[in-house]
Amino acid sequence: MTVSYLLLGLWTLIVLFPIYWLVVTSLKLPVDVNTGPFYVPGADFKPSLHAWKYVLVGDLKNDTLRPYLNTVIVSSTSAVLALLLGTAAAYGLTRFNYQPRLGVIGLFILCLALVMLLIVAGAPWQLALVVAAAVFVLMIQTIGRRFRRALGNNDIAFWLISQRMLPPVAVIIPIYILFQQLDMLDTRSALVITYVSANLPIVIWLMRDYFQTIPIELEECAAIDGASRYRIFWAIVLPLAIPGLVATFLFILVFCWNEYLLALFLSGADAQTLPLTVAAQNNTRGPQWWYMSVLILIMIVPVIVIAILLERYIARGLLVGAVKG
Numbered sequence: 001m002t003v004s005y006l007l008l009g010l011w012t013l014i015v016l017f018p019i020y021w022l023v024v025t026s027l028k029l030p031v032d033v034n035t036g037p038f039y040v041p042g043a044d045f046k047p048s049l050h051a052w053k054y055v056l057v058g059d060l061k062n063d064t065l066r067p068y069l070n071t072v073i074v075s076s077t078s079a080v081l082a083l084l085l086g087t088a089a090a091y092g093l094t095r096f097n098y099q100p101r102l103g104v105i106g107l108f109i110l111c112l113a114l115v116m117l118l119i120v121a122g123a124p125w126q127l128a129l130v131v132a133a134a135v136f137v138l139m140i141q142t143i144g145r146r147f148r149r150a151l152g153n154n155d156i157a158f159w160l161i162s163q164r165m166l167p168p169v170a171v172i173i174p175i176y177i178l179f180q181q182l183d184m185l186d187t188r189s190a191l192v193i194t195y196v197s198a199n200l201p202i203v204i205w206l207m208r209d210y211f212q213t214i215p216i217e218l219e220e221c222a223a224i225d226g227a228s229r230y231r232i233f234w235a236i237v238l239p240l241a242i243p244g245l246v247a248t249f250l251f252i253l254v255f256c257w258n259e260y261l262l263a264l265f266l267s268g269a270d271a272q273t274l275p276l277t278v279a280a281q282n283n284t285r286g287p288q289w290w291y292m293s294v295l296i297l298i299m300i301v302p303v304i305v306i307a308i309l310l311e312r313y314i315a316r317g318l319l320v321g322a323v324k325g
Contacts, residue, residue: 019300026051026293033289051290055298060291063277068298070267071274074188075256078195083249085196086203087241091233093153093204094211095219100156103147104140111136157208160201168198168261176265186268194262199252206251210244211237246313250306257303274299 025033027047038044054060092098111132118128151159175194176185184190214237222232238245260275267273278295281288307314 019297022293022297025289026297028290030288030290051294055291055294063280064274064295064298066270067272067274067277070188070191070271071257071299072302074191074195074271074273075253077188078192078199078256079249079253081192082196082199082203082252083245086200086248087207087238087245089200090204090207091211091237093157093208095216096153098153098156099150101144101147101150103149104144105151107136107139107144111139157205161205163201164198172262172265175262179266185266186271188271190266191263191271191273194266195256195259198262199255202255203248203252206248207241207244210241210248214240243313246310250303250310250314253306254303257299 024039024041027041027049028038028045029048029050032038032045041047055064114135115125115128115132118131119125123131179185179187179190218236218240219232222236223229227235258275259273260279263271263273263276267276274295278292278299281292281295
């Protein structure tokens with residue numbers, strides 16, 4: 001038991017040391033940072049609040065508040081939307097059997113290609129959509145029934161999570177051109193749409209595993225008592241899934257909070273998020289470690305507070321099955 005406590009204490013020190021180092025660096029003058037490693041404020045060096053004043057009330061104040069507000073709005077909105085959409089999709093994949101036919105999927109992709117060809121040829125996009133929809137319905141009614149091979153729920157779930165296998169840098173240029181054509185670059189909406197799309201597969205995958213741990217017999221008993229499918233979902237399934245929802249929400253919130261590459265391409269002065277502000281401190285004068293430390297500290301504090309407040313739900317969600325598989 002004693003050895004276990006010693007190992008846990010040692011591991012706690014290792015985990016907390018980066019945060020301690022950030023705090024110490026934020027209290028140093030540039031000369032203290034550049035002249036060597038000093039660890040104890042007041043003993044190794046004289047602590048100073050110059051970096052905090054510069055970031056919070058000095059010249060960097062305006063360049064900090066707006067990115068901070070953008071980070072809070074974009075991250076929280078993206079996490080909530082991804083959780084709402086992903087939870088509904090995960091429940092559907094868990095409780096309903098979907099069998100989309102491969103041939104129908106191929107026809108749908110061909111119709112999407114038809115839309116793009118018509119738009120490139122100069123047709124209005126509304127007309128292109130109507131023509132493609134009409135062609136799709138006609139082909140479904142004529143040759144759609146001849147396709148036999150179909151996908152299952154596991155195939156759909158794997159396809160969804162496979163969307164996260166591509167690194168963001170592989171798709172960032174098409175996304176950039178898309179929002180450029182829509183005149184949505186440097187807007188919070190563009191970041192929210194992108195983050196929701198990027199994190200939706202993770203939400204579906206995590207919540208699907210969690211819903212599989214909820215006994216279906218509870219829902220069957222409620223159905224026998226006359227409860228509708230929607231009432232079962234809202235009154236029975238969701239309350240039981242709160243730990244999984246909280247754990248998944250925090251994961252997605254952290255992903256959005258720390259995201260850098262997509263924000264670098266899609267945002268400018270108006271929608272810039274805090275990770276870009278931190279990176280901007282490595283400028284022509286070299287890395288400004290003291291300013292970076294202050295920005296990182298005020299950046300991680302909200303996430304740490306949320307994690308502490310929701311700790312009991314997160315622990316239960318992780319243990320019951322939110323990250324199973």
